[in-house]
Amino acid sequence: MKKLILLGSTGSIGTQALEVARAQGYQVTGLAAGSNITLLEQQAREFKPVAVAVFNETAAQQLKISLADTDIKVLSGEVGVCELAAMEGDTVLNAIVGIAGLKPTLAAIRAKKTIALANKETLVTGGDIVKREAAKNGVSILPVDSEHSAIFQSLQGAPKGSLKRILLTASGGPFYGKKREDLENVTVEAALKHPNWSMGAKITIDSATLMNKGLEVIEAVHLFDVLPEQIEVLVHRQSILHSGVELSDGAVLAQLGTPDMRVPIQYALTYPQRGVCFEHLDLFKAATLTFEKPDTETFRCLPLCMEAISRGGVCPAVVNGANEAAVAGFLAGKIRFLQIADLVQAALEKAPNIPQFTVEDIFAADAQARALVAESIR
Ligand code: NDP
Ligand code: MG
DSSP, rough: OEEEEETOOOOOOOOHHHHHHHTTTEEEEEEEESSOOHHHHHHHHOOOOOOEEEHHHHHHHHHHTTTTTSEEEEHHHHHHHHHHHHHSSSSEEOOOOSSHHHHHHHHHHHOOEEEEEEOOOOHHEEEHHHHHHHHTOOEEEEEEEHHHHHHHHHTOOOOOTOOEEEEEEEETTTTTTOOGGGGTHHHHHTTTOSSSOOOOOOHHHHHHTTTTHHHHHHHHHHHHOOOOGOOOOOOTEEEEEEEEEEETTTTEEEEEEOOOOOOHHHHHHHSOOOOOSSOOOHHHHOOOOOOOOOOTTTTTTHHHHHHHHOTTTTTTHHHHHHHHHHHHHHHHHHOTHHHHHHHHHHHHTOOOOOOOHHHHHHHHHHHHHHHHHHHHHH
């Protein structure tokens, strides 16, 4: 029986991963969250892991008291989350949001766990280091992000060196078709209404700005060893074709399905086997599939991410950090929607040039980008 450690278990991906764990009968040996101890306690009582970890120290102390009648160990803080990631288990599914996921991924890799990766910020900020560590430890990184799972599935059986191009699809988000002038005064509520997917708040805003697609371009560069120029972003409103590849002979292979994150979550956990069917795709119902070029004049976060990965070094960490801070500012009602891209651009313009970087450099660049955003928000 597979032993699963789930980081970010209380979130959108985390709760769906537990549905998959129930369907597959996995043993869940570790659960981690940020601060939602009400849900984490329920999950702990159901799955009876060896340990749980809570990032927030105060919440961890409270959970320790609530779970005193069990023999579940309660760890706390960033150190506790990283310790949990290295404990008893075969696979670590990282569904933490933001750069907070980077160190736990590295801890899991060093403990030689298979990585099922939803936390795209891990590869965006630390791609080169993470890949080097994974190779050194003989660890596989299996994508959970639906597009990257689709690409990975399309590549099964493709000979090495045959990948020519990646076709990365995007839903276009809630503001598809809108121009800058339409977006001046959009509300948080409108930005949180995604047409096809129900996800955590941060990634939902990233989908509205197309930052999510920019982060996914960077994620794909690392996962599939391609150049940014080999990735074509296609706006595909129906979210049925989850992405694909073009091979050297021009053959295009793609993965299609209903928009349901349990499918890519499950594939990362059952790979190379296939799991259970959650929902059948009726192509007659889907009927029409459309593909358009993204509007990069209006949604500038996408070209900014392209520029960041082309420049390399810590530039992707800078755009990511600026975006995390700007999105938090937008969600708190402190800045307007269009300012998110402005702040990401301003941070990228000031990004230091560090071609060979360490984990410390990444966090320094992240902090600098966040400070710049904080200054403009004040
Ligand atoms: P949510 O906001 O719904 O969940 C985030 C999870 O991370 C929660 O369990 C949260 O705990 C936990 N968390 C936050 N900070 C920390 C921390 N410092 N240490 C430990 N745990 C922490 O996000 P999503 O599930 O939507 O997204 C998770 C990741 O997956 C993101 O990187 C996202 O880009 C990616 N992803 C998500 C998709 C989706 O459909 N949702 C699709 C593809 C990728 P708490 O609840 O206590 O705050
Ligand atoms: Mg995605």
